[in-house]
Structures are given as structure tokens and as C-alpha cells.
Amino acid sequence: MAPKLAHTPPIPAITLENAGYSVAGRAILADLTLTLTEARIGIVGRNGSGKTSLLRLLSGLVPPTTGAVRVDGLDPARDRKAMLHRLGILFQNPDHQIIFPTVAEELAFGLHQQGQTKAAASAAVRALLAQHGRSHWHDRPVSALSQGQRHFLCLLSVLAMAPQTILLDEPFAGLDLPTQIRLTRALAALPQRLILITHDPVALAGYDRVIWLDGGRLRADGAAGAVLTTFTAAMDTLGAADADTDLPD
Numbered sequence: 001m002a003p004k005l006a007h008t009p010p011i012p013a014i015t016l017e018n019a020g021y022s023v024a025g026r027a028i029l030a031d032l033t034l035t036l037t038e039a040r041i042g043i044v045g046r047n048g049s050g051k052t053s054l055l056r057l058l059s060g061l062v063p064p065t066t067g068a069v070r071v072d073g074l075d076p077a078r079d080r081k082a083m084l085h086r087l088g089i090l091f092q093n094p095d096h097q098i099i100f101p102t103v104a105e106e107l108a109f110g111l112h113q114q115g116q117t118k119a120a121a122s123a124a125v126r127a128l129l130a131q132h133g134r135s136h137w138h139d140r141p142v143s144a145l146s147q148g149q150r151h152f153l154c155l156l157s158v159l160a161m162a163p164q165t166i167l168l169d170e171p172f173a174g175l176d177l178p179t180q181i182r183l184t185r186a187l188a189a190l191p192q193r194l195i196l197i198t199h200d201p202v203a204l205a206g207y208d209r210v211i212w213l214d215g216g217r218l219r220a221d222g223a224a225g226a227v228l229t230t231f232t233a234a235m236d237t238l239g240a241a242d243a244d245t246d247l248p249d
């Protein structure tokens with residue numbers, strides 16, 4: 001179940017107002033009006049339905065080509081510094097995220113960005129690695145980690161910064177089962193808002209709200225149980241056919 005947030009200050013809302021995102025004239029996302037206030041929000045949809053594009057829009061990595069996105073009333077694409085405490089994103093591909101040669105440097109980077117001193121960041125990195133049983137990674141070259149280990153490192157980087165909202169793009173992909181189980185437990189205990197993209201409805205158990213994207217538009221948005229029941233039934237029906245006949249590309 002999502003943690004009760006009654007004793008913590010409310011996490012500022014993320015809003016989209018008629019937001020759309022087009023590339024070379026092609027609409028990737030269209031007509032999205034959403035007010036995101038819940039603590040646990042899932043995003044589902046088929047491959048290419050626009051889930052990652054929506055995360056990029058929410059986090060300000062790309063500006064909307066129509067409409068507006070606001071995080072705590074601010075434009076996340078313009079006010080990047082203000083987003084450091086408000087948003088953290090875990091990409092699908094760790095190689096799009098990692099920029100430093102060693103684990104410790106990679107983990108410390110975001111903390112320096114947030115204004116922590118070198119000593120404070122260094123202590124926080126050691127504590128985080130110890131908490132997750134990865135102290136032996138401290139001086140390891142990132143290039144010596146496996147793909148799944150690099151993915152986990154990226155997640156640790158986001159957790160280290162403790163942003164108010166954490167955007168996760170298929171965080172379990174490529175992780176071994178014990179790491180997935182521990183990660184599920186660790187995420188469930190976080191007081192922050194989580195917005196999670198997944199193809200696995202089970203990963204959204206206990207979530208407050210699920211948004212279903214289809215062809216870059218809202219197909220459904222509401223209580224997790226109801227949306228996931230309809231989504232799963234639709235995916236089962238599509239899966240029963242031998243090939244897609246309904247996709248544009």
C-alpha cells in the first residue's frame with residue numbers, strides 16, 4: 001500500500017494543461033490535461049504509446065510544443081535549478097544517465113548540484129552504499145558494472161538526492177529478482193511521490209492512480225484497480241491475436 005502522507009507536507013502538484021509534444025510535425029503526445037497530486041501514480045500503455053515522452057515532458061527534459069507543464073507552479077523546462085529538489089528521473093537506459101567514471105563520483109554529482117559540500121556529499125554517498133550493501137562499489141569504475149548494476153546505480157543516484165517526486169521508467173527491467181524484491185520494498189517505503197512507468201500491472205499494486213496512454217493520448221485515468229482491470233483485459237485481447245493490425249507504425 002502507498003504510505004500515508006498525512007504527517008508530511010503535501011508534495012506540490014504537477015499539472016499539464018492541454019499539453020502536447022510533436023517531433024517534426026508528428027504528434028507524440030496530444031491534449032493532455034492532468035493534475036497530479038497523488039503519492040503513487042502509474043503510467044501504462046503499449047510500446048510507443050508515449051510513456052517515456054510523458055516523463056520527459058513532466059521532468060522538463062523537453063518543453064511541450066503546445067500547452068503548458070508546471071511543477072509546483074514552475075516551468076520545469078526553464079527553471080532547471082528549482083527542479084533539483086522537486087524532481088528526479090530514472091531513465092530506462094542507464095547509459096543515458098551516467099556521466100562520471102566511478103560509482104562514488106556519479107553518486108556525489110547530484111548532491112554537489114544540490115549545494116552539498118564535498119565532505120557532506122562524500123559521507124552521504126558512503127552511507128547510501130552501505131545501506132544498500134554496496135560499499136564495495138565505492139571506487140569501482142562504472143564501466144566495470146553490468147547493465148543491471150548500472151541501472152541500480154542510477155536509482156541510487158536519484159534516491160541520494162531525495163527529490164519530492166521520483167519519475168521511474170521501468171525501474172525493474174534488467175534487475176535480478178532479489179534486487180527487484182528489495183527495490184519494491186524500498187520504493188514502497190519512500191515518503192516521496194512516485195510516478196512509475198511499467199508494463200507489469202503487478203508492480204502497481206496499492207497505487208493510487210493509473211494513467212493509460214494510447215497513441216499519445218489519454219485512454220483512461222483514474223483509480224488504479226479500475227484502470228488496470230480494463231487495461232489488462234484489453235492487452236489480453238490484443239495478445240490473443242497473432243499480430244498487431246491496429247498500430248500506425
Ligand SMILES: Nc1ncnc2c1ncn2[C@@H]1O[C@H](COP(=O)(O)OP(=O)(O)OP(=O)(O)O)[C@@H](O)[C@H]1O
Binds near residue numbers: 023046047053
Ligand atoms: N525524439 C523523437 N523523435 C522522433 N520520434 C520520437 C522521438 N521520441 C519519441 N518518438 C516516438 O514517439 C513515440 C512514443 O515514444 P515513447 O518512447 O514515448 O514510447 P513508450 O510508450 O515509452 O514506449 P516503450 O514502452 O517502448 O518504452 C514512438 O513512436 C517513438 O518512436
